[in-house]
Amino acid sequence: MSKKLTQIAIYGKGGIGKSTTTSNISAALSVAGYKVMQFGCDPKSDSTNTLRGGTYIPTVLDTLREKNVVKPEEVIFEGFNGIYCVEAGGPSPGVGCAGRGIITAVQLFKQKKVFEEYDLDYVIYDVLGDVVCGGFAVPIREGIAEHVFTVSSADFMAIFAANNLFKGIHKYSNNGGALLGGVIANSINEPYAKDIIDDFVDVTKTQVVEYVPRSVTVTQSELQGKTTVEAAPDSKQAQVYKQLAEKIANHTESKVPEPLGIEELRNWAARWGETLLSLQSGEVRSAAEKI
Ligand SMILES: Nc1ncnc2c1ncn2[C@@H]1O[C@H](COP(=O)(O)OP(=O)(O)OP(=O)(O)O)[C@@H](O)[C@H]1O
Ligand SMILES: [Mg+2]
Structure with missing residues (x-):
């Protein structure tokens, strides 16, 4: 079976x-x-x-441009610990939709029954998600992904992008689209960064899956062309990634998030602007600091 x-x-x-x-989740x-x-x-x-010692692999789109018929083994490459690595690729700069690589690669893999043939437990899509449009929406829209997670820092632009993603998930959820696992x-x-993220997930009715610190171990590992899980398996940072991977592996309940409207988001950000000013002047203390 x-x-x-x-x-x-x-x-x-x-x-x-x-x-x-x-890549660290895949490695873990x-x-x-x-x-x-x-x-x-x-x-x-x-x-x-970083799963392949810092090297690039031929993309599905590039390989298709060279040949008419592409075999899965021509675009699937083994990386760290036997992880299968695929890059969908993109059009030549300035030509066509940047999401076309995803559409094409997913079609090819479905046609060749790659996911069944490779006997996989997990496929993890790494998707640029500033705007959930065209090809970039494929993993959500077509019900390909079961759970969606978003990476965000406490910076406003990152939160803005996460909120846009929530809007996309919300929209496609009526037609069997993927649901949100968390942030x-x-x-x-x-x-204060923890407080901001905690508040954002609270108002959008979602959750934080893991807090990942900024760490020089990540930089060092990347410079060696490796994930932290491979380069520094006993480090604190690798433990965080392993814990995150375990939570993702055990995750079952994804939800439809409740994104903020643009005005609501701006007001939310403005309130945080004021709070940060009061924090700076020592008028109030961060909730995270009190724990
Ligand atoms: N927790 C962390 N600690 C230290 N450095 C980090 C951490 N997370 C990411 N970085 C660094 O930030 C940079 C950008 O990370 P990464 O390439 O993973 O981002 P991305 O979202 O995939 O970017 P892109 O949209 O360009 O594909 C990298 O140099 C990476 O090493
Ligand atoms: Mg990237």
Whole structure:
């Protein structure tokens, strides 16, 4: 009997830490004994680099441009601990929809029954999610992913992107779209950053899955072309990623988030602006600091 495949999509603003977090989750799940495929859905095609010693792999779109018929083994490459790495790729800069790589790659994999043939436990999509449009919405819209997670820091633009993603999930949820597992709070070192994220998940009726600190261990590992789970398996940061991966593996209950309207979001941000000013002047103390 073939095992149950769980497909997970990880979204977030550009540069927020999606690929770093996704690759560490893949590495941790793989070390825990699961068979994992990481599916990079970014036209930059660098999602799987730290799973493969810092090297790039040919993308599905590039390979299709060279040949008419593509075999799965021409676009699936093994990385750390046998993780299957795929990069959907993108169009030439300035030509066509950047999400076309995802649409094409997903179609190809469905047609060739790749997910069944490779006997996978998890497929993890790493998706640029500033705007949930076109190809970038595929893992959510077509019910491909079962659970969606978003990586966000406490910065307003990251939260803005997360809120946009919530709007997309909300919209597609009426037609069998994927639901939200929660927020992976990245680069959370200051107590006020935790407070901001906690408040955001509260008002949007979702949850934080894990708080991931900003750590030099991540930088060091990346410079070696590796995930933290591979390069520094006994580090505190690797423990955080392993704990996050375990929570994702055991996650069952995803929900429809309640995104804020644009005015509501601006007012929410303005209130936080005032709170941070009072924190700075010592008028109030952060809730996270009191714990
Ligand atoms: N918790 C962390 N601690 C230290 N550095 C981090 C952390 N998370 C991410 N980074 C660093 O931030 C940079 C951007 O991360 P990453 O490439 O994962 O972001 P991304 O969201 O995938 O970006 P893009 O949208 O460009 O694909 C990388 O250099 C990465 O090492
Ligand atoms: Mg990336």
